Amino acid sequence: MEKIIEEALSGHVGETGGLITGLRHVQERCGFVPRDTVRIAADLFNISQAEVRGVISFYADFRDEKPGENHIRLCVAEACQSVGSRQIERELTDKYSIAMGETSASGEVTIEPVFCLGLCSCAPAAEVNGKLISRASAKRITNEVGG
Amino acid sequence: MSKNRIFIPLDSAAVALGADEVAERIAIEATSRGLEVAIVRTGSRGMHWLEPLIEVEVDGKRIGYGPVSEDEVAGLLDTGLFEGGDHDTTIGVVEEHPFMLDQQRLIFSRCGVTDPLSFDDYVGNGGLDGLKAAIAADERSIVDAIKTSGLRGRGGAGFPAGIKWDTVQGATADQKYIVCNADEGDSGTFADRMIMEGDPFLLIEGMVIAGLGVGATKGYIYLRSEYPIAARVLNEAIEVAKENRLLGDEVLGSGKAFDLTVFVGAGAYICGEETSLLESLEGKRGLVRAKPPLPALEGLFGKPTLVHNVLSLCSVPWILANGGEAYAAYGQGSSKGTLSFQLAGNIKQGGLFETAFGVTLDDLVNKYGGGTLSGRPFKAVQIGGPLGAYLPQELLHLPMDYEVMAQHCAGVGHGGIVVFDDQADLMAQARYAFEFCAEESCGKCTPCRVGAVRGEEVMDKIAAGENHDENMVLLEDLCELMVDGSLCAMGGMTPIPVTSAIKHFPDDFAPRHAREAAE
Ligand SMILES: Cc1cc2nc3c(=O)[nH]c(=O)nc-3n(C[C@H](O)[C@H](O)[C@H](O)COP(=O)(O)O)c2cc1C
Ligand code: SF4
Numbered sequence: 234m235e236k237i238i239e240e241a242l243s244g245h246v247g248e249t250g251g252l253i254t255g256l257r258h259v260q261e262r263c264g265f266v267p268r269d270t271v272r273i274a275a276d277l278f279n280i281s282q283a284e285v286r287g288v289i290s291f292y293a294d295f296r297d298e299k300p301g302e303n304h305i306r307l308c309v310a311e312a313c314q315s316v317g318s319r320q321i322e323r324e325l326t327d328k329y330s331i332a333m334g335e336t337s338a339s340g341e342v343t344i345e346p347v348f349c350l351g352l353c354s355c356a357p358a359a360e361v362n363g364k365l366i367s368r369a370s371a372k373r374i375t376n377e378v379g380g
Numbered sequence: 381m382s383k384n385r386i387f388i389p390l391d392s393a394a395v396a397l398g399a400d401e402v403a404e405r406i407a408i409e410a411t412s413r414g415l416e417v418a419i420v421r422t423g424s425r426g427m428h429w430l431e432p433l434i435e436v437e438v439d440g441k442r443i444g445y446g447p448v449s450e451d452e453v454a455g456l457l458d459t460g461l462f463e464g465g466d467h468d469t470t471i472g473v474v475e476e477h478p479f480m481l482d483q484q485r486l487i488f489s490r491c492g493v494t495d496p497l498s499f500d501d502y503v504g505n506g507g508l509d510g511l512k513a514a515i516a517a518d519e520r521s522i523v524d525a526i527k528t529s530g531l532r533g534r535g536g537a538g539f540p541a542g543i544k545w546d547t548v549q550g551a552t553a554d555q556k557y558i559v560c561n562a563d564e565g566d567s568g569t570f571a572d573r574m575i576m577e578g579d580p581f582l583l584i585e586g587m588v589i590a591g592l593g594v595g596a597t598k599g600y601i602y603l604r605s606e607y608p609i610a611a612r613v614l615n616e617a618i619e620v621a622k623e624n625r626l627l628g629d630e631v632l633g634s635g636k637a638f639d640l641t642v643f644v645g646a647g648a649y650i651c652g653e654e655t656s657l658l659e660s661l662e663g664k665r666g667l668v669r670a671k672p673p674l675p676a677l678e679g680l681f682g683k684p685t686l687v688h689n690v691l692s693l694c695s696v697p698w699i700l701a702n703g704g705e706a707y708a709a710y711g712q713g714s715s716k717g718t719l720s721f722q723l724a725g726n727i728k729q730g731g732l733f734e735t736a737f738g739v740t741l742d743d744l745v746n747k748y749g750g751g752t753l754s755g756r757p758f759k760a761v762q763i764g765g766p767l768g769a770y771l772p773q774e775l776l777h778l779p780m781d782y783e784v785m786a787q788h789c790a791g792v793g794h795g796g797i798v799v800f801d802d803q804a805d806l807m808a809q810a811r812y813a814f815e816f817c818a819e820e821s822c823g824k825c826t827p828c829r830v831g832a833v834r835g836e837e838v839m840d841k842i843a844a845g846e847n848h849d850e851n852m853v854l855l856e857d858l859c860e861l862m863v864d865g866s867l868c869a870m871g872g873m874t875p876i877p878v879t880s881a882i883k884h885f886p887d888d889f890a891p892r893h894a895r896e897a898a899e
């Protein structure tokens with residue numbers, strides 16, 4: 234793990250905004266940002282561990298836990314609200330018995346809120362395992378998880 | 381050309397509605413019929429309710445079919461798609477569609493038409509005309525053209541672009557930057573995304589011209605992470621631009637250098653605020669900086685930096701190619717040029733509609749947007765994103781114009797228009813405004829950080845019917861405090877959706893028993 238983290242980060246030292254790009258690559262490789270990243274990044278970028286921790290916690294994209302096998306991001310912003318995203322949110326959280334931002338006990342799904350996917354003209358919008366879905370419904374989303 | 385060309389959008393909205401699957405199926409079905417086809421992935425025309433909208437060229441005209449589902453592909457090919465054959469999904473000549481006819485597409489003229497990554501397509505359709513004019517001119521006249529055009533920033537604040545260009549040009553420094561704000565966080569907006577996916581060279585050209593104008597040699601595009609397709613297209617376009625010397629040590633024989641990099645954000649609405657964006661681009665937390673100093677003088681790494689929204693920069697090539705006066709001839713009052721309105725939410729014909737300022741909300745929502753998607757009565761529009769006002773039916777006659785909107789305590793913002801039908805509860809929307817602010821506040825100042833959370837609490841009490849009148853007064857005071865005491869517009873403008881909702885939809889904020897009796 235240590236080696237992967239170092240590899241993901243080291244190419245971005247000295248680059249503009251390199252820490253953020255590096256952290257993204259750590260997450261792409263590990264699925265989340267492991268705790269050790271703080272120490273390794275602080276050493277590599279020559280900044281304090283507090284600064285690294287501050288950056289990780291500031292940005293919504295960075296997760297400190299492994300997500301479920303399926304990753305649902307449901308848009309909860311206004312345009313999606315206007316066509317029923319609140320209802321979809323209720324149906325999904327009921328179905329998997331979790332709150333937004335959580336992973337189901339079985340590890341099957343993680344549901345996260347997202348504030349706009351730029352698909353507001355054909356809302357509600359969601360993203361399941363990287364696949365974009367417009368005119369989404371709870372059923373379409375769970376089908377995607379199943380498939 | 382013997383190959384049959386077929387145009388299918390790669391635009392995120394089209395993809396989210398199945399464009400990739402349709403493209404795949406067309407390739408399979410064509411092969412099995414022994415047909416030779418070339419699939420060209422384009423941007424979207426902006427008629428998103430027709431996506432996936434596929435097009436073929438017949439006698440020099442583009443015929444459209446949409447929305448096309450995977451299952452319809454075989455039938456389409458059987459009816460002679462490449463001859464423009466008749467089918468349930470045909471919309472005829474795309475440019476003659478009523479939604480297209482009434483537009484004035486200065487910025488989006490190529491979007492949905494050309495191959496976004498073909499440099500030949502770009503140059504063959506008016507691309508680089510602006511840059512060539514800029515290279516032939518001197519720095520002063522480039523900035524003058526922007527001033528004459530009356531262009532105002534399209535990111536939300538509507539600040540005159542020419543003044544900013546002047547400031548950056550006038551600053552002396554060993555390095556200056558052009559930073560494109562492609563954070564597009566407002567709900568109801570997607571024009572930046574569409575143009576980056578559909579005509580990326582336009583943004584590149586705009587940034588290069590800005591570099592020549594103010595004396596900057598390095599540019600960054602700060603792109604939100606929610607736009608992976610835009611990221612891919614932009615990065616590929618930058619490579620093609622380098623090969624064609626639109627970017628590099630010597631831009632098209634100008635003797636000037638310009639280098640461009642895409643930086644992807646990490647999920648923070650506040651990073652759309654320009655100083656937060658610069659902090660983030662430096663690899664730090666996106667804490668808002670106090671102004672002054674202005675980014676134009678001390679921006680990225682403390683150097684003079686021109687920060688502009690995508691659409692502002694994409695307006696630049698047209699202005700340079702046609703002159704500032706020609707641009708200023710569009711629009712009204714001090715709202716010059718065109719805006720790419722984004723029709724979103726509960727709307728039948730959602731999409732992008734570019735036209736001059738002065739078009740009424742009513743025309744956008746009803747004439748072009750076709751009314752609500754649900755078919756239920758209209759209730760409200762929110763314009764200008766999550767920090768924008770909610771307006772009722774009675775104000776739909778208003779023209780889109782910076783000053784007119786300001787008179788009604790509203791803003792044009794980035795041109796997003798989100799429609800709500802009669803089932804919307806404006807109290808819930810007002811509460812959400814606080815919730816969003818609490819979630820996305822950078823945390824630097826107390827009125828915003830604490831005020832937003834307090835706002836949620838007060839709204840909950842009002843909803844529950846607790847001390848209604850006292851809490852409504854408290855809510856007003858809280859809004860005032862946030863407006864007066866916040867460092868940036870995140871905290872300072874969150875009260876706008878709240879107070880506009882209260883003002884225009886008082887029934888939704890009536891005491892609980894009255895609300896229940898009304899149901
Ligand atoms: C909370 C907040 C969010 C913002 N988000 C964006 C955004 O996503 N895109 C954008 O272009 N401008 C955004 N802005 C406006 C920028 O601060 C800045 O005014 C703009 O990038 C300047 O470019 P322009 O003059 O071309 O509009 C935001 C401002 C605030 C206060
Ligand atoms: S108003 Fe909110 S977002 Fe803006 S600086 Fe203050 S805390 Fe940060």
Ligand code: FES
Binds near residue numbers: 308309356358
């Ligand atoms: S608000 Fe949901 S996609 Fe934009």
